[in-house]
Amino acid sequence: MKYLVSPSPQEALDALLEGRSDSKKSMATIIGRCKVEYSGRAKSFLDYGDRLVIVKPDGTIMVHSDTKREPLNWQPPGTKIEYSLDDGLTILARRTSPVETMHIHFRKVHALTVFQLEDGAELNLVGEESDLVDKIEKDPSIIEPGLRVLRREKTTDSGYIDLFCEDAKGNTVIVEVKRTLISHNAVYQLEAYLIDFRKKNKEAPVRGILCAPRISEMAKTLADEKGLEYRQIEWDFELKDKKQRSLDCF
Template identity: 30%
Template sequence: MRVLIATCTVDYSGRLSAHLDPAKRVIMVKADGSVLIHSDGGSYKPLNWMNAPCSIAVDEPGESEEFDGVTQVWTVQAAKSDDRLVIRLHDVVADVVEDLGIDPGLVKDGVETHLQQLLAEQVPQILGDGWSLERREYPTPIGPVDLMVRTPRGAPVVIEVKRRGGIDGVEQLTRYLSLLGRDPLLEGISGVFAAQEISKQARTLAEDRGIRCLVLDYDAMRGFDDPESRLF
């Protein structure tokens, strides 16, 4: 990654034309060759950019450009089109090159597997005294159900856990219940659809099919939230 802070002008030509007058900006050149020009506002979106694959040619300024204070001219040319980005550098405040290495990728907090694990560990606390966990990833011919639990009277209940509960999740749980309901050892099986958020449409469909909906408080399950200390 190369990051420059410099006064520059930018001209883009291709499907349309655009021009940026002289101003101090951040120019990022990523390892894949893509180039992005940022201002001090506008959130994450760059003012202009060129996606990889592309090539960068650095040239000395012409006589008229040098008279205007240009020190370098970058021509960024797209490899598969006529799109071109011309960056004319004036004063360079900073020029940093750093190898960022391989990024491990985004790890989302509160993913389904962690919710499933926490719910499995807290079945009696969340579902009620006497409820017990029979198994996680209970197998079916069309894939495993997240949790198989038992009520205080021993009745089987399957739980499908989602981060955000939509109609697709209810349909998935319905298919599991249809298959498992044919097993005489699971007579009277019912289902619980559990998620951090459940859409109105999913709740309506679930309740119409006799499926209980359960909203999970992820912070409380992790012990990061004390419901008794809330104002609302």
């Protein structure tokens, strides 16, 4: 790890280039007074001010102010990053597809850290939408007695749908799941699928069920108008380690 306080532009440049040439590429944090110009999907200008700039070895670069979770400017992974001197430290970040450039010029570097992160761990997260779909797939009766899941679907001609089911009477049931709130967008999506399904299946009887812990008022009204059903579904989730997850498969 290399740390420099108030380095000259040349010293900062040297440290950044050194970190880049390491066998395992380094990442860097730069605290300094800088100006940022961006041009690509949009275009922006940010005049001189103190910011925290983070450069990752995968080509990610972020310019952070002292508020908000989101960076003021950034480039995503895969960006080519070049350092140079031009009356101060300069960073040029470029990529194609889409063509974008971000140019950072430092009037003053207050501090610079070049370092490597050794990390063998992976994030273990539960509570995503797919976990709720899992739960329903395992026990469809939490939606309705007698419901059977025929397919867990992904994309179709008329969009993505979560669960393709059959009810106790043999009717087809399309289930759309959201982890938190059903908004009217989800209602349109489900309706569109049903319209398409009926068209392709000669008006076969099919029901649509929206499934979530909550639904917005507008979505509920819309759903009622369109004859779509809503099932409130409460859920919780517990972390499992990988060993337990594997055992669950048996």
